[in-house]
Amino acid sequence: MARLxxxxxxxxxxxxxxxxxxxxxxxxxxxxxxDGKSGDAKTIKLVAAEYSSGTKAFWDKFATAYKAKxxxxxxxxxxxxxxxxQQSSTMIQNGNPPDILNLNAYASYAKDDLLYSADDVLSPxxxxxxxxxxxxxxxxxxxxxxxxxxSSARALFYNKKLFQQAGxxxxxxxxxxxxxxxxxxxxxxxxxxxxxxxLGPEESQAExxxxxxxxGGDWKTDGKWSINSAKNVETLNFLKKLAVxxxxxxxxPGKTNRTDGAFALFGSGKAGMVVGFSPLxxxxxxxxxxxxxxxPMPSADGSAPQTYGVTDYLMAFKKKGNQDAVKAFYxxxxxxxxxxxxxxxxxxxxxxxxxxxxFQSEKALAVYLQTLPNVHLTPTDDPGWDKVKLAxxxxxxxxxxxxxxxxxVLDALQQQAESGS
Amino acid sequence: xxxxxxxxxxxxxxxxxxxxxxxxxxxxxALLWLGPALLLIGGVVVFPAVALVKAxxxxxxxxxxxxxxxxxxxxxxxxxxPALGTVLxxxxxxxxxxxILTMLISLALAQFLSKQFVxxxxxxxxxxxxxxxxxxxxxxxxxxxxxxxxxIANTLLVALPFVDQPVDFLxxxxxxxxxxxxxxxxxxxxxxxxxxxxxxxxxxxxxxxxARIDGAGPWQVYRRITLPLLAPALSVSTVLSIIYVFNxxxxxxxxxxxxxxxxxxxxxxxxxxxxxxSAEKDVGMSAAAGVxxxxxxxxxxxxxxRVTRGATQENQA
Numbered sequence: 186m187a188r189l190x191x192x193x194x195x196x197x198x199x200x201x202x203x204x205x206x207x208x209x210x211x212x213x214x215x216x217x218x219x220d221g222k223s224g225d226a227k228t229i230k231l232v233a234a235e236y237s238s239g240t241k242a243f244w245d246k247f248a249t250a251y252k253a254k255x256x257x258x259x260x261x262x263x264x265x266x267x268x269x270x271q272q273s274s275t276m277i278q279n280g281n282p283p284d285i286l287n288l289n290a291y292a293s294y295a296k297d298d299l300l301y302s303a304d305d306v307l308s309p310x311x312x313x314x315x316x317x318x319x320x321x322x323x324x325x326x327x328x329x330x331x332x333x334x335x336s337s338a339r340a341l342f343y344n345k346k347l348f349q350q351a352g353x354x355x356x357x358x359x360x361x362x363x364x365x366x367x368x369x370x371x372x373x374x375x376x377x378x379x380x381x382x383x384l385g386p387e388e389s390q391a392e393x394x395x396x397x398x399x400x401g402g403d404w405k406t407d408g409k410w411s412i413n414s415a416k417n418v419e420t421l422n423f424l425k426k427l428a429v430x431x432x433x434x435x436x437x438p439g440k441t442n443r444t445d446g447a448f449a450l451f452g453s454g455k456a457g458m459v460v461g462f463s464p465l466x467x468x469x470x471x472x473x474x475x476x477x478x479x480x481p482m483p484s485a486d487g488s489a490p491q492t493y494g495v496t497d498y499l500m501a502f503k504k505k506g507n508q509d510a511v512k513a514f515y516x517x518x519x520x521x522x523x524x525x526x527x528x529x530x531x532x533x534x535x536x537x538x539x540x541x542x543x544f545q546s547e548k549a550l551a552v553y554l555q556t557l558p559n560v561h562l563t564p565t566d567d568p569g570w571d572k573v574k575l576a577x578x579x580x581x582x583x584x585x586x587x588x589x590x591x592x593x594v595l596d597a598l599q600q601q602a603e604s605g606s
Numbered sequence: 607x608x609x610x611x612x613x614x615x616x617x618x619x620x621x622x623x624x625x626x627x628x629x630x631x632x633x634x635x636a637l638l639w640l641g642p643a644l645l646l647i648g649g650v651v652v653f654p655a656v657a658l659v660k661a662x663x664x665x666x667x668x669x670x671x672x673x674x675x676x677x678x679x680x681x682x683x684x685x686x687x688p689a690l691g692t693v694l695x696x697x698x699x700x701x702x703x704x705x706i707l708t709m710l711i712s713l714a715l716a717q718f719l720s721k722q723f724v725x726x727x728x729x730x731x732x733x734x735x736x737x738x739x740x741x742x743x744x745x746x747x748x749x750x751x752x753x754x755x756x757x758i759a760n761t762l763l764v765a766l767p768f769v770d771q772p773v774d775f776l777x778x779x780x781x782x783x784x785x786x787x788x789x790x791x792x793x794x795x796x797x798x799x800x801x802x803x804x805x806x807x808x809x810x811x812x813x814x815x816x817a818r819i820d821g822a823g824p825w826q827v828y829r830r831i832t833l834p835l836l837a838p839a840l841s842v843s844t845v846l847s848i849i850y851v852f853n854x855x856x857x858x859x860x861x862x863x864x865x866x867x868x869x870x871x872x873x874x875x876x877x878x879x880x881x882x883x884s885a886e887k888d889v890g891m892s893a894a895a896g897v898x899x900x901x902x903x904x905x906x907x908x909x910x911x912r913v914t915r916g917a918t919q920e921n922q923a
Contacts, residue, residue, distance in 0.1 A: 271882045274670030278661075278889055293668045376755070386866045386883075436754050437777040440864045450755060571668055576885035582866040601885065 228258040229284035229510045232273060234497065235265045236335075236531045237464075243527050250523070255513045282502040284511055291323065291331035291498045292568040301501040303329035306512045311519045314537045319496050322562045331498035331565065332515060333536040335528045338494040338553040338560050339395045341483065342461040342469075344370075344454060345476045347377060351457070356480035359487040360400075360423060363458075367433035370457030379433035381456035382424065382585070387442035389581040390563060390574050395460055395493035396420050398561040400485040404573070405564045410602040412573070413595035420485075421584050421591035428585040439582030439589070451475065466549060467532040479552050492553070494560035496536060573602045655900075661893035668887045680894035683886075689868040689876070697872040699783060700858070701906070704790040704851045708798050709844060711791065716802035737796035745860035748789045752776055752861075776861055782870050786861045793857060794850065798843045805839025806832070841914050845907055852903050873899045 233244055241263045248259040262283070264272050269288060276282050282299065294300050303312050307329070312320070315333065323331030343356050351369035367379025383392050397403065400423075402416035411417070428434045435441060435450055451459040452468070454475050459465075460482065469475055481490035499518065501511045518524055525540050534553055535544050541557065544550055564570045576598055584594040637644075665676035684690065719730055736744060752759050752775040760772035775785040809832065817827050833840075852874070859875045868876055868884075877899060881892035 274882065274889065277670035278666070278672065297667050297669050297671045299669065299671065385864045387864075389866070436772075437774055439866065440777040442864050445749075446864065453756065455755065568668075572885045572887065575883065575887055579866045579868075579879075579884055 227256075227510075228260055229507055229514065230260040230262065231285040231287070231514075232262050232264060232269070232276070232283040233287040234269050234289075235263050236533070239530050243530060247518070247523060247527075251514065251517055254517060255510070257510045257513065259514070282504070284504060284507050285499055285501050285514060287334055287497060287499050289495070289497045290565060290571045290574075291500045292325045292566055293571045294500060294502075295325040295328075295330040296568040299502055300330045301503055301508065301511060303332065305508060306501050307332065307515055308512070311515060314519065314539055316536055316538060316541065316558060318494075318558060318560055318562065319536050322496060322565050323498060325566050325568070331500060333496040334499045334518075334524075335531060335533040336494055336496040336536050336557070336560075337462040337464070337533050338492045338557055339391070339460050339462050339482065340492065340552050341458060341480045342451060342465065342477050343458045343480065344451070344456065345478055346454070347373065347457045356478070357483045358481075358490070359483055360485045363483045364427065364431060364433070367427065367457060368431060371431075371433045377455055377457065378435045378450070379431075379457045380427060381441075381447035381450045381459040382428060382434045382438035383441045383443040383447035384424070384439045384582045384585055385442040385446060386578040386582065387444065388578070390577040391493065391495065392443070392460060393421070393424075393577070393581055394561070394563060395482055395491075396424060398491040398493050399482050403561070404570070405567065410569075410573075410599055412602055413592070413599040418592050418595055421581075421595060423485075425585045425589055425591055429587050429589075437586075439585045451477075463534060463550060463553060464532040479549075481552065481556070490556075492556035492560050494534075494557065494562055496562065496565075498565075569602060569605050572605050573598065576601050658893050658896050661890055662897050664890050666889040670889055676890055680888070680890040681897075683888075683891050684894045684898060689871075693868055693871050693873055693876045696783065696870060697852070697902075700787060700790065700872050701848060701851050703787045704794060705844060705847045707787070707791045708794040708847055708851075709840070712795050712798035712802050712843075715795065715799045716806055719799070719803055720806045733799060734796050736793055741793060741854070741856035742860060744793055745789060745857045748785075749776060749861055749863075752785060777864060779869065782862070782865065786858055786870065789861060790851060790854065790857050794847060797850075798847060801843040801846075802836065802839055805836045808839075809835045841911075844914075845910065848906055848910060849903055852899075852906065873902065 231244065231248075233240065235241070241261070244259075244261045244263060248261050251257065251259045273282075273286055273288060277299070286294075291300065295302075312329065315323075316336075319333040319336065320329055323329050323333055325331070341356060347370050348354075348356075348366070351366070351373055353366050353369060357363040357366050363380075370377055370379040383389070394404070397417050397420045400416050400420045402414055402420055403411060405411060406414065424438075428438045435447070435456065441447055447456070447459050448461070448465055448468075450456045451461070451465075452472065452475060461479070466479065469477055482492065484490050499515075501507075501515075519537065521537075521539050521543065524537060525535060525543050528535055528540065529544075534550065534557055535541050541554065544554060547554075563574065580594055580598060583589050584591045662680050663676060663678075665673045665679070667673055715733065719726065719733070751757050754760060754772050754774045754777065757772075757775075759775065763769045764772055773781060775781050813831055813835070814827060817831055822830070852872075854872075855874050855878065858870070858872050859878065862870045862875065868879065871879065873895065877892050877895045880886050880895055881889050
C-alpha cells in the first residue's frame with residue numbers, strides 16, 4: 186500500500202510537470218509583428234463557431250491562403266457552440282475582443298458600438314453579391330454590421346418506411362393532413378411517434394418559427410413585437426394539441442432538445458416526421474439507417490409553404506489599426522472558392538447570389554434553394570431579439586406540457602420583449 | 607507497524623530543527639519561504655474574489671461590455687428574481703440529500719473495504735474509478751443511460767413484468783431531481799469512502815481487542831468505539847462534501863440541460879444561466895449571485911461545524 190501511494194505521487198508529479206511544460210510552450214507565439222509598418226495589425230484573431238469536426242481544418246487552410254495573399258497572420262480559434270457565448274462575453278468583458286467573431290447574433294454588439302459596418306470593411310462588389318434577405322437581417326440602424334457566413338433553411342423530413350406502413354402516399358400540405366398523418370404513424374405502435382417536436386431550451390425559437398410562419402404569423406409585425414398575436418397563439422395551441430390531446434409527439438416535447446432528442450429519435454427510425462435542415466440530411470445519408478425524404482413544410486390552410494431560415498454572422502470588432510487586415514479577410518472569405526467550399530463542406534446553404542447559382546446543380550438542396558431568397562428569418566437585426574430569443578428558449582416548452590397555457594406563455598414573452606426594447 | 611513508527615518519527619525530528627531556525631531567521635527570510643505560497647493565494651484566491659465583487663457592482667451589456675458602476679442593483683435583482691425561492695429550495699435538497707446519502711453509503715462501503723477478503727484490491731479500484739472519470743463525461747453517460755427512448759435503464763425497467771411504460775427520469779418533474787441526486791451520490795461516494803477508510807485503518811486494533819475482552823457486542827463496538835474514533839474523518843469529509851456538492855456544476859447542468867426554466871437549478875447552475883443562457887444574460891447579476899453563493903456556503907459550513915461541535919461535546923460530557 187505504501188509503495189503504491191509513493192508511485193502514484195510520483196506519477197502525479199510527473200504528470201504535473203509535463204502539464205506545466207505543455208502549458209508553458211503553448212503561448213508566446215502571438216505577437217511577433219516586429220516589422221509592422223505604421224502600426225498596422227499584422228496578426229488578427231478569428232474566433233469561429235464549430236459547425237462540425239471539419240470547421241477547424243477549413244479555417245486553418247483559409248489562414249494559410251490569407252497569409253499568402255496579404256502577408257498578415259490569421260490567428261484561428263474554433264469554439265464549440267455551447268461555449269462560444271461564454272467565451273466571447275468573457276473576451277469583451279476583459280476588453281480583449283477578437284478581430285473577427287463568428288456568432289448567431291450581432292445586433293447587441295452593433296448597439297454597443299463595438300463593430301465595423303460594411304461601409305468600413307466590405308468592398309462594394311462583395312456587398313452587392315449578398316442575398317438581400319440576409320443583408321436585411323444583418324442591418325442594424327441602416328448599416329450592415331452582420332456579414333452572413335452561411336445559412337440554413339428548414340424543411341419537413343419524413344420517414345418513407347413508416348409512411349408506407351401507415352398507408353400515407355404523399356407528405357402533408359396542410360396542418361389537417363399533418364395531424365391525420367401523425368396520428369396514423371403513431372397508431373402503428375411499437376414505440377413509433379408521428380412527429381418529433383423539439384421545444385426544449387436548445388432551439389425552441391427555431392421550431393416555433395417554422396410553424397408560425399406557415400400560419401401567417403411572425404415575431405415582429407410592422408416593426409412591433411407580435412409574439413402573442415392571435416395567429417401565434419393559434420399556432421402554439423395547435424402544437425400543444427399535437428402533444429397533449431392527440432399524443433402524436435414524443436414524450437415531453439417541451440423538454441426535448443433538437444440534436445440529442447428529436448434528431449436522434451428520427452435517426453433511429455422511430456419518428457414519422459421532424460423539421461430538419463441540410464446538415465441532418467448529411468448525417469442521415471452517412472448512417473443510412475433511415476429511408477427518408479424531404480418536403481416543404483405544410484401550411485395551416487394549404488397556401489404556399491413558407492420556409493424559416495437561419496444565418497450566422499462574421500462580425501468585425503473596431504480595434505486600432507486592424508481595419509485593412511479585416512477588410513482583406515472579408516475580401517478573401519467571400520471569394521466563391523472560399524465561402525462556397527466552406528458552406529458545402531458543412532452542409533449548409535449559400536449566402537451569396539453567385540453561391541445560389543453554384544449550388545443550383547445540387548439536387549438534394551433544391552427543396553431549400555427555391556425558397557431561400559424568400560426565407561423568413563428571426564428578427565436578428567433587433568438587439569432586443571438577443572434577449573427575447575433566450576426568454577423563448579427558457580419558457581416556450583412549458584406551453585406544450587399537459588397543464589401548459591400557450592396564451593399565457595406568449596403574453597409573458599410579449600411583455601418581456603416590449604419592456605426590453 | 608512500520609506506518610505508526612514513521613508517523614511518530616516525523617514530529618520528533620522536526621521539532622528541534624524548527625526551534626533552531628527561529629533564532630536565526632529574520633522576517634524577510636520567512637517571507638522568502640512563504641513567497642510562492644502567498645503569490646499562489648493572491649493569484650488564485652484573492653484576485654478572483656476581488657474581481658467577482660467588482661463585477662457584481664458593475665452594470666454590463668448583454669455583450670459583456672462594462673457600462674459603468676451599478677451600485678447594489680445587481681444584488682437587488684438577484685433577491686427580487688422570481689426563481690430565487692425555487693433555486694434555493696433545490697439547492698438545499700440537493701446538498702442535504704447528496705451529502706447524507708453519500709455519508710451513509712460510504713460508511714458502509716468503507717467498513718466493507720477495511721475487511722480482508724479475496725479480490726479486495728479490485729473492489730477498491732472499481733470504487734475509485736467513478737472519481738477518476740471526468741464529471742462531464744460521467745454526467746453525459748447518465749443522460750444516455752437514463753434516456754426515455756434509448757436508455758438502458760428503461761429497457762431493463764420495461765422488461766419487468768409490472769412496468770409497462772418507460773420512466774422519463776430526466777424530464778418528468780417527479781423524478782428529475784431524484785435522478786440528479788442519485789448521480790451526485792455516485793460521483794461523491796469514492797472520495798468520501800477513501801477518507802473514511804483511512805480513518806478506519808487509523809483506529810488501533812488493541813482498542814477493539816480490549817472491547818471484545820470486556821464483552822462488547824458488535825453493534826456496541828461500532829457505536830461506542832468505531833464511530834467516536836472515526837469522528838474527525840467523518841467531520842472532515844462532511845465539510846469537504848458540503849462544499850464540493852454545493853459547487854458541483856457539471857452533474858446538475860448536464861442532466862438538466864433539456865429542461866427549460868429554472869425548476870431544477872442549484873445556485874451554481876442558476877448563476878451560469880444568469881450570465882450566459884437566460885434572458886437576463888447579465889454578467890453583473892451573475893457575479894452578485896456568486897457572492898451570495900460564497901456567503902451561503904460559508905454559512906452552511908459554519909452551521910454544520912457549530913452543530914457537530916455541540917454534539918461531540920455532549921457526547922464527551
